[in-house]
Amino acid sequence: MLDYFLIAFLILAGISLIIVEIIFVPGTTIVGILGFLVGVYGVYRSYELYGVDTGHIVLAVSMAAGLTAIILSFKSGAWNKFSNKSVMKTPVNEGLTSALEIGQEGKCISSLKPVGKAEFDNKEYEVSSLGPFVLENTAIKIIKLERNKIIVEPIN
Structure with a gap:
């Protein structure tokens, strides 16, 4: 019974780390790779402990859960409170050279x-x-x- 919880924890932790990578720390890839490896290890343990049939089921459910979690995390908009919404209304350095002339x-x-x-x-x-x-x-x-x-x- 403990093995089920360990496998579920590893897979959920992996999915969570991948979502954190995609939404909160894009560009670092370390968190995403760590999440992927943790999830893969959870699926590997299910193959190792419970055989090929159960391993295939765990793999399919993990992939579906991961994809669903990523889609829902984007659709929920919860991450919007962390994003920068300010907009620049004028071009940068507008009128900078108006007081200058060639040869000055x-x-x-x-x-x-x-x-x-x-x-x-x-x-x-x-x-x-x-x-x-x-x-x-x-x-x-x-x-x-x-x-x-x-x-x-x-x-x-």
Whole structure:
């Protein structure tokens, strides 16, 4: 009788860990793999202790229970309280380059590798160079403005 409880516990624990992986910790795969292995071990024990016929039944019931549990966990919406529902209504960095123009000069606040910080008219911006490494405090000028991207080059 204890073996039945052990097998049921292993299979339910495996299904629970897989659901936790899918809903709460996606991307780590460790919890999901652990859940899969625990469930497989529970099914293996049923084959080992009770034979092939019972093992097939336990395997089929476990697969059906796992699939049902996953579907119900998504349909219930209980996991929605853990999700981020905020929405950004405006584009990021909108109007960032409106005060800048091609040929405008400034200086690097940080080194550009090829991205870094620069200052134009006492205002800080994130800028990119087209290639070479540019040291901090180097004089630069804007050579291209693409939407909200500022491309600069050092002034020689």
